[in-house]
Amino acid sequence: VLENDNRYFEKAWQMYAHTRNVQGGKGLWNPADGLWWRDAAFCPPYKEPNGEDCYWSRGNGWVYATYVRVLDILPAKEAHRKAYLKDFKAMSAALKAVQREDGFWNVSLHDPNHFGGKETTGTALFVYGMAWGIRHGILPEKEYLPVITKAWNALATQAVHENGFxxxxxxxxxxxxxxxxxxxxxxxxxxxxxLGCFLLAGSEIYKLDATL
Structure with a gap:
């Protein structure tokens, strides 16, 4: 963007595509589940105790937040923008499906009993991405606003101490x-x-609230 040079966009896509489709043998993205393995060590045959694939919450949160940062600066007609958007939407649907009833997400996205419980970092990054997606008309407000409302309220009322901890x-x-x-x-x-994840989430909730 700064250099007005498409070679940077192409290099970014090459690295993304390698991680998505090649790393670890067949890539770290599982299109069947719409989620990412943290690295090659967690690709199949590695399994969680319940027999499901291991999808670590914060690891997926990093990827989800990265879609936001990349799509924010990509030109509308950039060659790979549609592919990034397709994966972002698929991941959004996958995350929505595994949200906890209390609004948080578990550390293990497909094994709620493996150290299951409230966790702030992944939850905050998912709120950040979904709020951005709603604000930009990428994710349907009717479908995703209840998800992030429940998640943000959970973070704000259950994770934040009176002294800010x-x-x-x-x-x-x-x-x-x-x-x-x-x-x-x-x-x-x-x-x-x-802290960083929480502030990212709050910044997007603030921006979204101003548009509703």
């Missing part, structure tokens, strides 16, 4: 079992994981 933040790791236990009072070894 943020609870339910999983610490450093690469999979559901890391950084446990994740509780309202537990202090992660690197709390910025939660």
């Amino acid at each position: 943020l609870g339910f933040v999983q610490g450093t790791g690469k999979e559901p079992k890391d950084g446990q236990p994740v509780t309202y009072d537990s202090m992660p070894d690197f709390e910025d994981y939660g």
Whole structure:
């Protein structure tokens, strides 16, 4: 964008396509589930205790937020924009389907009993992406606004302490079992994981609220 040079967009697509379709043998994106494996170590045959594939919440949150950052700057007629949008929409639907009743998402998106419970970082990143998608007319408001409303209310009322401390933040790791236990009072070894995600979510909720 800064250089007005499409070679940067092409290089970004090449790296994305390699990660999506090649890394680990067949790529880290599972189109059947609309979610991402964290890295090649978690591709099949790796399974969660319930036999499902391992989709780590914050890992998927990083990808989801990256769609927002990339699509925000891609020109409308950029060659690969439609492909990014297709994956963003597929991932949005997959995430909506596995939201917890309390508004949060579990650390393991397909195994709610594997360290299941409220978790802030993944939840906040999903709110960020969905709110952005609604605001830009990419995701249907009627379908996704209830999802992020429930999630944001959960974050704001159940994760934030009176002194501003943020609870339910999983610490450093690469999979559901890391950084446990994740509780309202537990202090992660690197709390910025939660603060940055929470602020991203809040910024998009604020912008969206101004348009409704």
